[in-house]
Amino acid sequence: MLNNTGHLLIFLVMFLSLTIIYKSYLELKINSQKISNSIYQLSLFQCTFAISSFLVLIVAFINSDFSLINVYENSHSAKPLFYKIAGAWGNHEGSLLLWINILVIFSYFFLIFNFNHLKKFRLLTLIIQNLLILGFVIFLLKNSNPFSALEPVPSEGLGLNPILQDPALAIHPPLLYLGFVGCSIYFSAAMASMLANYRGKSFALSIKSWVLISWCFQTLGIIVGSIWAYYELGWGGFWFWDPVENASLLPWFAITALMHSVMVLEKRDNLYSWVIILCLLTFILSVTGTFLVRSGILNSVHTFASDPARGIYILIFLSLMILSSLVIFFKFYKKENYSFNFKSKETFILINNWFMTFFLVTVFIGTLYPIFLDVLTDVKISVGPPFYNIVIIPLVIPLLLLMVFGPQFNWINSNKFFSTKLIILILGAVGVNLFIFFIFGSYSFLTNLIFISSIFLIFYSLIELKKVLQKKIKFNLPRIISHLGFGMLVLFIGINHQYSLEDDFNLKVGDEKKFSHYEIFFDDIKLKEETNYKAVIGNFRVKNIKNDTTQSLNPEIRIYANPETLTYEAAIKTRISSDLYLTMSNISRSDFYNIKFQNKPFMIWIWISALTIVLGGFLQLLNRRNEN
Amino acid sequence: MNLKRLIIIFFLFFISLNANENNNKLTEIYKNLRCLVCQGQSVADSNSEFASTLKLVVQDQVKEGKSADEIYEFLISKYGEWIVYNPPFNKKNFFLWVLPYLFLILGGLFIYVLIRKNRHNKAN
Amino acid sequence: MKISFYKIIIFVIVFFLLIVFWLGLQKDNSYNTKSLVGTTLSSFNLPSINNGDAITENYLKNNKFTIINFFASWCAPCRIEHKYLLNLSNNGIKIVGVNFKDKKDNALQFLNELGNPYEFVAQDVDGKASISFGIYGIPESIIVNDKLIVIKKVIGPINQQIYEEILENLK
Secondary structure, eight states, X not given: OHHHHHHHHHHHHHHHHHHHHHHHHHHHXXXXXXXXXXXHHHHHHHHHHHHHHHHHHHXXXXXXXXXXXXXXXXXXXXXXXXXXXXXTTSSHHHHHHHHHHHHHHHHHHHHHHTTTSOHHXXXXXXXXXXXXXXXXXXXXXXXXXXXXXXXXXXXXXXXXOGGGOOHHHHHHHHHHHHHHTXXXXXXXHHHHHHHHTOOHHHHHHHHHHHHHHHHHHHHHHHHHHHHHHHHHSSSSOSOOOOHHHHHHHHHHHHHHHHHHHHXXXXXXXXXXXXXXXXXXXXXXXXXXXXXXXXXXXXXXXXXXXXXXXXXXXXXXXHHHHHHHHHHHHHHHOOOOOOOOOTTSHHHHHHHHHHHHHHHHHHHHHHHHHHHHHHHHHOOOOOOOHHHHHHHHHHHHHHHHHHHHHGGXXXXXXXXXXXXXXXXXXXXXXXXXXXXXXXXXXXXXXXXXXXXXXXXXXXXXXXXXXXXXXXXSOOSOHHHHHHXXXXXXXXXXXXXXXXXXXXXXXXXXXXXXXXXXXXXXXXXXXXXXXOSSEEEEEEEEEEEETTTTEEEEEOOEEEEETTTTEEEEEOEEEEOXXXXXXXXXXXXXXXXXXXXXXXXXXXHHHHHHHHHHHHHHHHHHHHHHHHHO | OHHHHHHHHHHXXXXXXXXXXXXXXXXXXXXXXXXXXXXXXXXXXXXXXXXXXXXXXXXXXXXXXXXXXXXXXXXXXXXXXXXXXSOOOSTTTHHHHHHHHHHHHHXXXXXXXXXXXXXXXXXX | OHHHHHHHXXXXXXXXXXXXXXXXXXXXXXXXXXXXXXXXXXXXXXXXXXXXXXXXXXXXXXXXXXXXXXXXXXXXXXXXXXXXXXXXXXXXXXXXEEEESOOHHHHHHHHHHHOOOOSEEEEESSSHHHHHTTOOSSSEEEEEETTOBXXXXXXXXXXXXXXXXXXXXXX
């Protein structure tokens, strides 16, 4: 019964898309400046049906209705309620339904919030967005239907994968999709803008909030994913430059560049073509990312179960999107006059874009190169963290410095370049760095520069922050906070990377191991039985010889029955100054256990810095709300 | 003044770091090796049989005094380039390493020309 | 017509990308070392499982072809492929067995139970020696000629098809 309801609702969404496209097309020819109520109503109905279909799926999961293949494959009656619900979007078909929901919801809200913009522009945006919706709905119905029925109805489901039962992982997809899919709306708006010749400042104002919203959620989604990886996956890292991770980072660079460029378009009515390119590029990158992740073309620890037919469909959709955007772009392109000064904010935003695009190109090439090589020469290579670190890190240094200088310049023209205060700040940063260098042990020249430039940005931002709080300057608080967060992020990642202690060794129960200034005692093993797993818990004491403190850590090996899986739970002790990280895994046919021990300085500050970056974004959104 | 206070706070943070040496050379090597039987994990992160055997081999070779590059070469000759995460700079991988920087230069040139052309227009 | 030139370049790049994606879909993304056929074995020294003389690469130079088979008593697919090894050995093909990460008693019992197709049984208790042969899982077999060149790699158990292939080519 549920499957029929779900099917019906999706068909209604599809039917409404067609109707909206048709009616909007007709409305374009009418002269009045108002959009008729019927279009609003149709959009609202479309929203309602889409959301309802998603609720139907969630209800099916809550009720463990195994007559739906999707529920059967991804759920189990013994799953806790929260994870049953999260299971609705934690699989390919369900997440696709979530995509469609976001497409529809953003379509509706863009329509009603942009009421003071050109009718032709708004209708064209609606039409193009609905073409996207249509494409995804057809894909869902033909290939990835969450409402497909199963007969006879099985008594129990398959899906109790313990790794997926984690709160961070439950909210990671919705957050990320708000970013990924949210950028569809300004893709459509960009196409509409070209077709309707609705350019310049007005266009910038229509998409500004949407760019900001998608940026905030994309960033947050990536952060939550990293936090999950750190706490749950047991390798002590949070970013692996895995192709699936890169697929979420590519749009992020584009949205960041776009966010800055939209400012130029709004304030100076310049860079229109570039803004259009970025709008188109972002969603194209999102769909490319989806293609890479779901088609099975890549080998990664994150990939969904793959299906070649899926890949073909997404590729066709992607091709149509790219080709149509190219054709329209070239047809409607008008040469622009870039009339800005060298010593102006516009130049620095252009430079920011240059850096963002460089990072984007690097990650893009790194991720795709193995595929190219394999297809063209039949040779397989791996491109991993060393490549990205070598290419990207050096460029972060000038970026940090520019993040201090850039915002100081005024729009149009600026006279100042270097002030004595800035010079003092640089010297202060150099000083702190030298202190670290000489007292605590040397490190590479590059690391020196990273520390100096990130501390410089942090100092500068803190001083600006103080000024704002003392009401000396009113604006720019969001920018200061986000830039401060970025400086902090680079600094703490740098320190973490530089000063992390790691060791990997094999121990038997009763053994002890000494390394660096730690002594690790493997006291004993306890067995515990939980409701859906058996646990082998190790009791370890970690003694810090320097300050004679001891911590106890209890990593686990969990044996799940349904499906039979083994997971390794790391023992993590988080403190302000560092994290202690211990994992234990068994070695087959041996009494020994493989132990990985890490001391990771300032881990929690990495998360705090990253969240600070997002905080700036949300503050900016609030500001805009208050403005309007 | 303000700046001094900031600098002091930073000092205090770093004092808690307890001067540590850099990463173990072994761990660096493990991180650069790809686990052949896993789905996208390094030998450092993997708990597989193959990873543990490989770690033993790397330990032996490091004790013999081999450099990291020698170890990578050895493993590449046995398992192919796929086993190493840092793609060597050779004919095959030329574009991988060169294209990003090429793009950086072209992008910079483009911006420079744009601003230059504009100075010209302003002057006229 | 500067714009036209750029247009063409961009379309070409996009088409190129899309075609590569399309072709990439047809390819298998899992990795195997079959492409390392043609390399030469480095010298080795493996102890015998029976405390006899060790085996070195010189042994291989005596046979036109030798199959080096990596197995263990705890490996289930090894049991399944064992009969093909026996058949090959009965057809006069020389096979060297390398007992991988196993206990000597268990290995000997395995051979007692299922038959011994090996001219020589070496042992690799910690698995390190097998790395020099480019092994990453068992069962795995490599076929070398008298010049120590690897002419075939079998990843996983030998099945009927591979067995027939080997029989044909090595006779």
